[in-house]
Amino acid sequence: MRFSMVMCKPTARPLLDAAGTVRRSDMDFLIPWRRKEKVVLILGAAGAGKSRLSIDIASRFPVEIVNSDKIQAHKGLDVVTNKITEVEQCGIPHHLLGTIPPDADFTASDFCDSALLAIESIRARGNTPVIVGGSNSYIEALITDGDYRFQSKYECCFLWVDTAMHVLHSFVSKRVDKMVERGMVEEARNFFDPDAEYSRGIWRAIGVPELDFFFRTEKFLDLQARARLLEEAIEEIKNNTCKLAYRRLEKIHRLRNLKDWNLHGMDARPS
Structure with missing residues (x-):
């Protein structure tokens, strides 16, 4: 840049x-x-x-x-x-x-x-x-x-x-991809709490609630279904980040x- x-x-x-x-x-x-x-x-x-x-x-x-x-x-x-x-x-x-x-x-x-x-x-x-x-x-x-x-x-x-x-949409998409490469999903998984309140503190961070459903269900899915669900969660993270950028x-x-x-x-x- x-x-x-x-x-x-x-x-x-x-x-x-x-x-x-x-x-x-x-x-x-x-x-x-x-x-x-x-x-x-x-x-x-x-x-x-x-x-x-x-x-x-x-x-x-x-x-x-x-x-x-x-x-x-x-x-x-x-x-x-x-x-x-x-x-x-x-x-x-x-x-x-x-x-x-x-x-x-x-x-x-x-x-x-x-x-x-x-x-x-x-x-x-x-x-x-x-x-x-x-x-x-x-x-x-x-x-x-x-x-x-x-x-x-x-x-x-x-x-x-x-x-x-x-242009910002492209920036955001690339940034989220880099965050995934740096271990974003693993970090969020280690932080995951099924009883978390997503209206408080750091739990409001984009990337935490979007991965909630994936973490709750991944153990019941095969590899293909798990990969598809994760891809959907990451796309939601990108979309919500773009919405935040616009606001x-x-x-x-x-x-x-x-x-x-x-x-x-x-x-x-x-x-």
Whole structure:
């Protein structure tokens, strides 16, 4: 994947050069001593490449990353929830990633409290926070908090990793295939609980309820029937991930149009 910049305002300069890397001269706002209390927020649908962009930025500037994905905040199911791996993190500190107990509720209010603490600690170390994740409702809650805890102290720079839906469908399909190769089904099987409540905690993750029927019935099926049922479950995972991506894209458009957020758009295209 490579990134090409399409700015929301024609007069703005792109943040990435033609090769798809961050322009150091145009990202000076990430250097804390030049402009204080800046927070970067990376928005985008599932599969658009938000985590990859955050690491690209973090490898060039003094930043730390704060996860804003409500499911990835929970411990466990690292493959099913597509958490960025330790190798992919490249030694960059990540906050609120895999820290919440699997069965616990992690509300938008909980996220705001935890994210503010993380942001303050990052700033205290002289670094710039980069908030990245798909849960746009959490980001909205943080920024529009009625107590103005965020707005009174921090200034936002929004980066929006955008792509056409038909391209995103391809991204999502390939991502799920890679997750299967990495052991998604085996991980979900080890986590399977026939008495689980799929409305709580990490049990809501796409990939858990879709495999429920397969895990309940696979021992009664022959190899051919089992393979067919698994294929159907994986296809359902892809479809539900695409639906989630579309809902998140609609949310971003609403934040831009109704909340008047100044989003610096980036078109993500396959390399």
